[in-house]
Amino acid sequence: MAPFDIAVIALILMFAPVILAPCCAGSRSLAIHLSFTMTAAASIAAVIAGILAVQHGVNTTAIVDMGLPDLPFHLRLDPLAGFFLCVIGLLAFFVSIYSIGYVKGFSANRSIVRFVIFYSLFIVGMFLVVLADDAFFFLVAWELMAASSYFLVMYEDEKAENRRAAYLYLVIAHVGAIAILLSFGVMAGLANGFESFQGYTFASMRATTYPLGWATAAFFLSFFGFAAKAGVIPLHVWLPEAHPVAPSNVSALMSGVMLKASIYGIIRITFDFLKVYPWWWGGIVLSLGLVSAVLGVLYALMQHDLKRLLAYHSVENIGIILIGLGLAMLFTSFHLPVLAALALIAALYHTLNHAMFKGLLFMGAGAVLHATHERNMEEMGGLIHKMPWTAVFFLIGCVSIAALPPFNGFVSEWLTFQAFLLSPALHRPILSLLIPLGAALLALTGALAAACFVKAFGVTFLGHWRGHASIQAVKEVDWHMRIGMLLAAITCFSLGIFPTVVINWMDILAEKLVGGKIATTAGKFGWMWLTPYAHERASYSSFNVFIGILSVVLVTYLLLHAKRTAIRRVPAWDCGFARTTSRMQYNATSFSMPIRRIFGPLFHIREESEAIQPVRHPAYPEKLRYRLRVRDRFWTWLYEPIGNVAFFVARLVGNLQQGRIQVYLIYSFVTIIVLLVFLG
Amino acid sequence: MILLVLLGISLFFAVVLAFVGDWRYAPEINIAGSAATFSAGVVLALHVYLYGPMMVGHKFFFVDAFNVYLAVLTSFVSMTTAIFSRRYMRVERAHGRVGRWKMRFYHAMYQLFIFAMLLALLTNNFGVLWISMELATLSTVLLVSLYRTPTAIEAAWKYFILCGVGIAQALFGTVLLYFAAERVLGVGGEALLWTNLSQVSNQLEPTVLRLAFVFLMVGYGTKVGLVPLHNWLPDAHSEGPTPISAVLSGLLLNVALYALVRCKVLVDGSTGSHTAGRMLMGFGLLSILVAAFSLLRQKDIKRMFSYSSIENMGVATFAFGIGGPIATFGALLHMLVHSLTKSAIFFTAGHASQMHGTQEMDKIRGLISGNPVVGWAFIFGAIALVGMPPFGLFASEFLILTATIKDAPLLTPLLLLGLGVAFAAIFRKVQPMVAGAVPPWQTPLKAAHVPVLLHMALVLILGLYMPRFLSDWFHMAVGILK
């Protein structure tokens, strides 16, 4: 069966719950099981379709006779689409399994049908975005994705913060969508057959060569639109608002794959339609990526809401992906296809990895939320004893996102580093000077990310329980959710261990888009060695790393446990300090305090502490109240001014309508006179 | 023949209802009348679709693709509105806001209004076009002030005076047009017929037509509600009974725009330049921006959506101004879907305000929990209205925007700004109304679901699967307006 047919099956299966769920609305559990089983099946189908499409480099097109009569819906499955189809499907599969358990936990007065419908529509939208092959259909799919995710964010609509977040999200997304629309307009206008609606098809956009000015307009319009959706700083503010309040399985999808849809869009337009461009485009993309990466992780460090923290990390990782894309664009504009291929592969690989581990982390956070009904890390701690499975999976997620070998996050970041280090090949001294600094920033990002996830895992799962509610109520989540997380964890691990296999698989993308392949198997022993550029340039074998560590650990363990040795459990020593309570632990805020001090100027910090009881001695107050508020600077820099200006203008415009009919008559009078003067 | 029937029905029912309009089955009669009109309209449309344009009654009526689709739309929306007004006016009557005489008057005028609009659409004569436009205004003036509240009377008075003055300008323009036409086509009724004028438009005296268009623009522009001639519109559309707001926003604006476009074609044909088009673009853009920003500070639900009518009419006007097949196609589609969506929105808004006993948006809450159909229809209507797929307005705005960036790229930032602000403004208000828990002051209500759902379904279909014959129509119309 051809990949495209499988993809179609996936679409149909994915859409089915929209109709079926209302039918079995009577039985809650039936609705849940049926719908999510179907979505899971659909996702698997999508994964298969995607894998095959990339494997065989298929290029199937189809036309659905819908939409405008002269502009029917064009679909196309090519390797790029296939790759993203695979990414989306993979995570959607895990999340669907997970959702069976998670959705059961919703309070009984919530409509399951409503959730299921928008959930399916959301994934269908994402599938269609990558499959669409004309501007109109693309935008329909794009906005379908946006709108349905909006309703999912709004799902618990009685909470004001959800409504606010959803509103912010939809506005930014829609403004972005209009920008994308305009960029398509530019390209369609230059493509031939505009008058006959044919210019709107991607085929004719692909066939056109664009003058530089228009190309620039198209690129930056679309980049703005996609960046708004991807949460690139400074357009990121909706992201940390919307992702935490959405149901966790949805946030997993939004953060894991919806953001990737915009990466897809950028790649599609840049490498597929425009093809040729000056180097400074890449420069801009690269620097935006760096800014997002560093600021994203720094803001993440300041959060104590687990899901908010993860959301800011999505900003960071999108930044890393953009770094790869920017480098790829730079190399392309200097006609270095192989290096461009390296950078592009790095970006795509990170796209895949981020989908996996961010999905995993959000599922883990969801599990914690499910068990403790709490998002605030300051109220958690010691969960590893209550939720061992979740702890393991979450730890794997942390290790992956912190880019530690041998897990997958490291591979893509390492590739990005390699791409950075190859920048001296650019025949621009200034570039080869500046770009390694970017590498340093990337290193900073990585290290901060590690810090952040030590904090996330340590505060949430380790130490003592900080919450006010009793920890006895906390239970490990059910097996659906565990399986969902387990699969994601396994994927993270295997993507880390067998990068060469994956890269061989997706090398065709680079070949099609930037016209270069990276010889990944130049190493001595084939798949074991990842040698992106040349064997003596750099090499990495995560397999060896894993085996090496494993063997040493085993050997030492066996040696040390040769004879039975007892372990005595005692209260913690803690330098002999007695009576340590759980409030004395380091918590999220105190953990990030040094970094807050060091990077202070980047945040909008309000910190106040007061002694709120009669103090005997100023040095030893009975009780202190400490308040800390760390805000995103971009609110005050960008968004509040925009809002104020808008309302100011609105007030001015309001003066037009000031109630007195004479004035209105004067308007029309003056209008006539003016028109007559100018045209009469 | 069928055409005369089409016109006759509504006139006839107007007379009938003038006598029995307060009878308890009057609403059903009203529905029946509009339904009959609608079916006649469909037949006429089929006729045109099969046999092409036609002229009836000594060239007095002329039907082509452009006006027939508007005629069908008008009769359709008037039918659904009649269905809606059955439930709505019953509640109003129960609240004692309208009495027997008012019901009579309401029903009679409703049909008369439809008659006026159909006449305006179908006539071939610019003079008659003017007359019926004036008639449409006059027939609705007193409906706006139906509730006799001070604000209602104020709104009606402004509507009356401003539109009267405007339309007077249009008459002067028509005189000038006649003056120019006479010198080509000779004295007599022939000289004001669109069919003749459109053929000789290139021989008409440019200076005169340019002057004429200024007056026509101001005249009909006032009725389209183009900034800065729009001031009557928010008042009139928000103070009248909701069915009237629906047809005013959904239909009358279209008819006025139709008149304007016909004139524009003549003028540009004669001057051979793009003067009139540019004028339309200017007015359209101004309307979009002003309306968008005015939306931000609305408190009254119907007032807000009247402003959005100004905005959407601005979009359509702008698109007609651009010209060219894509933009014109988009504009025609936009007129269609906007009137469907906007009337649907007004239906739901009307029910919402009845449920809460107020039009203040801050008091309207928890619609989805209160009345799911109304709530969902409302939010989806809003989504459609702000131009999000998969609804029809997205298709039209898509075409219009892409055409804009091709033909007038420098205006796109302004357009982007306008649409963005409008989106943010409308959603800012709509979202809290649908979401959340049911407030204590909300009262349950037997809502008229059929019209709302019908309209939303149509808008959805037009966005996802536009039928071939419709696009053929549009292409024909585009050919006419070239």
Place this chain on the structure above:
Amino acid sequence: MTPSYAAQINSVMAALILLTAFGLLIQRRILGLLHLFAWQGFFLSVSTAIVGYVTGVHHLFISSFLTLTLKVILLPYILYVLMRKLNIKREIESLVNIPATMLIGIALVIFSYHLTSPITHLSTLVTRSTLAVALATVMLGLLMMVTRSHAVTQIIGFLAMENGLFFAATSATYGMPMVVELGVALDLLIAAFIFGIFFFHISTTFDSLDVAQMAKLKEED
């Protein structure tokens, strides 16, 4: 009577119409306004009749008759009755002081002359020179509506504009086609009834016909 005479008489009528238009602009007393308005209508109908007589366009007689009945007799009478019924106060202050209004009016006349001169050159009709006056009358009517904040004066201004339009039709094209003339007259009639009703509503709701107090509906705060 030869066309030249007719043209002269017509010009005289035009002059009188313009005069009455200015009269309406400056007249304070409503009764005076009514008389002036009636006179304007009368001159209009006379000029229409003459043009009809000279050029032999016979439906102009009908339109002249319509003007006579409607604008000279019916509308002034209705307004008069309403005035009596609603005992409207005699004097109405203008928002702009009279001299300024006059100046603006003059400017408008010049402007409309400037506008119509290219057209009148094209025209071959005996009445062509009066088109400027027609346009001026329209403008003046509008100006009157702007400067007076009273329902009745606004209506009168509106009707004056209508006069201007009829005059324009006559002078530019020997009148519009018959059906149009009739239709316009019909609309005018309906309008008359509507503003009649309105006067009642307004005066009962606001207990005066001063429209300045109808300014509740507005955006600014």
Place this chain on the structure above:
Amino acid sequence: MIDFSSFMTEVLQLLILLLAAPAFTGWVKTVKCRMQGRTYAGIFQPYRDIAKLFSKEVILAENASWIFRFTPYIVFGVTVLIGGIIPLVSIDLPLADTADVIALVMLFAIIRFFTALAGMDIGTAFGGMGSSREMTISSLAEPAMLMALFTASLGANSTSLTHMVQVMAHGQFILRPSLAFALLSYIMVHLTETGRIPVDNPATHLELTMIHEAMILEYSGRHLALIEWAGMMKLFIYSALGIAIFCPWGIAATDDPSGMLLGGVFLTCKLAAGGVILVLIETGLAKVRLFRLTEYLGSAFLFATLGMLSFFILE
């Protein structure tokens, strides 16, 4: 497939690492005591410490999770693996290609990551403080470190360690100003990473001077032994890595015994010298306040960057 001799080289190298590391630590301590005019326990004291710890029983805090018990093994394992990658006496190592310098840095990150987690596991104030500070410092140290390594790698334009050694030691000799800068910043980072600057002092358990120590405060018995041993190896490895990158002369290109013997001799001398330099700098530099750290590591980063600039400008 790996031939036997290079496999033997690998084994030999691991043995050197495991056995010589404590001696090196002892040597550093001895020199340090000398500097500070204290009496010293001889360079073999570390062996005794480790042996003692191994023989002691393990005492665990009640709420210690598996992470706490698992960490020592991870730390030890990763350290040994790193030791197997960097060339000590010969570059003909089968494992050498397993990781280039960037990967090495990240491997060190694993150790740090798990140590920090272990620090937070018990839920004491000290542990958390240690982890927090450790992660902060390292997040600033890592960019500097990578910059230094980049600069060094530019010459060989390769990040693979063996290849870098090959180019420098066995290619023709070029004097590189960039390397001087890189070396300087490398040493500064080295001092921070091995817990000597800014406030850390491996010798004491004072709250103010604990970072690394604070995290492993609760360890005992063999767990502590493994961690200590790994720490010693870390010191050894950092020095050896510095040597391999900045003055690799003497490291054998092949695995013939004579060359390796020579390499061994070279290594010993270089390490001895390196230890002295290390102590000189450590005792020379005053401890700085934690938040002065930015200046310290900032300047390290600056030197590395200068090195890179000078590479592009001068070379």
